[in-house]
Amino acid sequence: MIEFRSVSYAFDDVPVLEDVSLSIDDGEFVLLAGANGSGKTTLLRHCNGLLTPDSGTVRVDGTPVEDDLIAARSSVGMVFQHPRDQFVSATVGADIAFGPENLGLERTEIDRRVDAALAAVNMTGREDDRIDALSGGEQSRVAIAGALAMEPTHLVLDEPFTGLDDPARRSVLERLASLAADGTGVLLATHDLRDVCELADRVIAMRDGRVVVDGPPANALGDLDGLEVRVPSG
Amino acid sequence: MLTYEPDDTFAHRLDPRTKLAVQIGFAATALAHPTPWALLVLSALTGLVMAGAGVSLRRTLVAYRFALLVLALAPVLSGVTLGAPWFDRAAATASGLASYRVLLVLLVSAAYVRSTPVRDSRAAIQRTIPGKPGQLLGVGVALVFRFLPVLRSDLRTIRETMAARLGTERGAVDRASTIGMLGLSRAFDRADRLSLALQARCFAWNPTLPPLAFSRADYPVLVVAVVLACSAVI
Amino acid sequence: MATNQTSVERVDDAVVRSFARAAVLAALMGAAVMVGSIPIPFSPVPVSLGVLVVYLMGLYLGPVWGPASVGLYLTAGAVGLPVFANGTSGLGVLVGDTAGYLWAYLIAALVIGALIHGRGQLENPAETSVPVLAAVLLAALTIIYALGTVWLGYMLKLSTIEALNLGVVPFIPGDLLKIVAAIAIVKGGRIDPT
Incomplete structure (x- = not known):
């Protein structure tokens, strides 16, 4: 479980998060909606200690994040915008192995995890492919596989659809939904809620660094007016 | 362009550390002995190394063509004098032999480049x-x-x-x-x-190292590398 | 999770940030050597922008990570990435006739980094005055020329004058141009490394 308790954070004296409290359970699929600059990215980067709150606490599975960054970062897999800049190796398999190698696992265990992660994003057998030769959608899926190879309890994604066409977007979404169904908590930040709402358990919306909506999609959608979020039409 | 090419030559099967040792030994002795006899022996060895890695002489010379231009100019520059005798043959010969040993060193390193994927070099670096x-x-x-x-x-x-x-x-x-x-x-x-x-992804100082192991073919080649290195000080 | 995580020694976040910049600038240098050549007036040789990146490494990464970045570039070239002049690679280039210039890049980046930033925190180089920047970069270029010429002369059995004519004189206009360009980039102030 990821838990925020009255978290505030300022950058250059400008408040970016103000008194944010929320929690995300294992196996829950949560959407984080809000306009650019509403604080989504800053919130996500608190989940694994890339940022530390000015006040308040963030806990992962009960432990404050800054007490054990390795535990937090292996429990919370993170996928950023621009997957192209997140790869550390030129080939798919070597890149996915990077995280497990950092945990000091045995080579056989690393190989097993690479295979499992590739299977989870529907890319079995592609470990020797060159990353630069992949399509945008495939690159996004490899980035997700790289996070999954850490066997995290949660997966946090920041606008992973930037630059993807609709079919690629849909195939990534379907993978996320099936991961959530298998028990991984998913927190997905996006300003585009088209065809994701029916997959999600909950929608959290932000404005000016505050959580303004938190509830099931059916209830939440009506409250999203004025947040510069694309919502399903009709 | 000179780059790694997948193949199944003798050199491709060697451990990257063995190939690095050969290059260092070869360069050391070539630098120490710019004499006709030594260069004749080293030329024969260069031929063997290139054959063992499937390197094409013509393509390699084309790849290094700008470097070759400097190597070809050096003896001319060295030989030309401003007064009589206008051309100093001894100086030109000394410079020509010195240039030729550089060419041999370049050709031997081309064999490494063609036969060694970057991931092997990376493993060699991290393990050495x-x-x-x-x-x-x-x-x-x-x-x-x-x-x-x-x-x-x-x-x-x-x-x-x-x-x-x-x-x-x-x-x-x-x-x-x-x-x-x-x-x-x-x-x-x-x-x-x-x-x-x-x-x-938990970038760590002590990750699981990439796999790498010497095989039986490596040992005689390592002996050659040591002999070359020792011959530099004779 | 049942992993031996307690034994994992995490790289400090500040180190990761500097290291990532050093690695990407090393790649930028390789790319600049290949893509960057610009024909310049009064010189027979078109000039690659590789050395410009060496200046930027010292100016923007400082005395530790600047040379580290050069070191990554040299290592990448040595093991076969086509990042040396005209897309060449190989350990042979690092001991060959022009190796002196390449090794001198390490010292040049160190000297630039040390003179601009000192030993403490990274500063924004835009705060350094133009005459100081020019003097520092000229000093770095002098180091590159000196080491490069000595090694070229030794390797090819040339006199100092012959080595200068082969390895320095044709490149002077382009190298001065790159110093002016580096100062323009710094004074443009678009990039703040702190």
């Missing part, structure tokens, strides 16, 4: 250089490999954009500084995103 420097150098080489095509296309895009806006009419300083500034700022953006991804 101890501690933190070895880890940073190994992962760093993988990152350079990964980002080289990305930044090459960045620079190409910048140049094309400038050409489209008649940038070619501007002064050379102006163009160099524009390309440099745009290239640098994009590189920093990419580096900062990469840095978040490395942090999120």
Whole structure:
């Protein structure tokens, strides 16, 4: 479980998060909606200690994040915008192995995890492919596989659809939904809620660094007016 | 262009550390003995090394053509004198032999380049250089490999954009500084995103090292490397 | 999770940030050597922008990570990435006739980084005055020329004058141009490394 308790954070004296409290359970699929600059990215980067709150606490599975960054970062897999800049190796398999190698696992265990992660994003057998030769959608899926190879309890994604066409977007979404169904908590930040709402358990919306909506999609959608979020039409 | 090519030659099956040792031994002795007899023996050895790695002499010479130009000019420059006898044959010969040994060293290293994938070199670095420097150098080489095509296309895009806006009419300083500034700022953006991804994936000082093992074929070649290195001080 | 995580020694976040920049700038240098050549007036040789990146490494990465970045570039070239002049690579280039210039890049980046930033925190180089920047970069170029010429002369059995004519004189206009370009980039102030 990821838990925020009255978290505030300022950058250059400008408040970016103000008194944010929320929690995300294992196996829950949560959407984080809000306009650019509403604080989504800053919130996500608190989940694994890339940022530390000015006040308040963030806990992962009960432990404050800054007490054990390795535990937090292996429990919370993170996928950023621009997957192209997140790869550390030129080939798919070597890149996915990077995280497990950092945990000091045995080579056989690393190989097993690479295979499992590739299977989870529907890319079995592609470990020797060159990353630069992949399509945008495939690159996004490899980035997700790289996070999954850490066997995290949660997966946090920041606008992973930037630059993807609709079919690629849909195939990534379907993978996320099936991961959530298998028990991984998913927190997905996006300003585009088209065809994701029916997959999600909950929608959290932000404005000016505050959580303004938190509830099931059916209830939440009506409250999203004025947040510069694309919502399903009709 | 001279680069790694998948193949099944003798050199491809050798451990990268063995091949590095041969290169170092060869360069040491070639630098120490720019004499006709030594260079004759080393030429024969270079031929063997190139055959063992499936290196084409013609293609390698083409790849190094600009370096060859300097090597060819050196004896001429060295021989020409401003007064009688106008051409000093002894100086030209000494310089020619010295140039020729550089050519041999380049050809031997071409055999390494053709027969060794970057991941093997990375493994060799991480397993040979101890501690933190070895880890940073190994992962760093993988990152350079990964980002080289990305930044090459960045620079190409910048140049094309400038050409489209008649940038070619501007002064050379102006163009160099524009390309440099745009290239640098994009590189920093990419580096900062990469840095978040490395942090999120628990970048560690003591990861599981890439697999690498000497085989039976390596030992005789290692002996050759040691003999070469020793011959440098005779 | 049942992993031996307690034994994992995490690289400090600040180190990761500097290291990522060093690695990406090393790749930028390789890309600049290949893509960057610009024809310049009064010189027979078109000039690659590689050395410009060496200046930027010292200016923007400082005395530790600047040379580290050069080191990554040299290592990547040595193991076969086509990042040396005209897309070449190989350990042979690092001991060959032009190796002196390449090794001198390490010292040049160190000297630039040390003179601009000192030993403490990274500063924004835009705060350094133009005459100081020019003097520092000229000093770095002098180091590159000196080491490059000595090694070229030794390797090819040339006198100092012959080595200068082969390895320095044709490149002077382009190298001065790159110093001016580096100063323009710094003074443009678009990039703040702090």
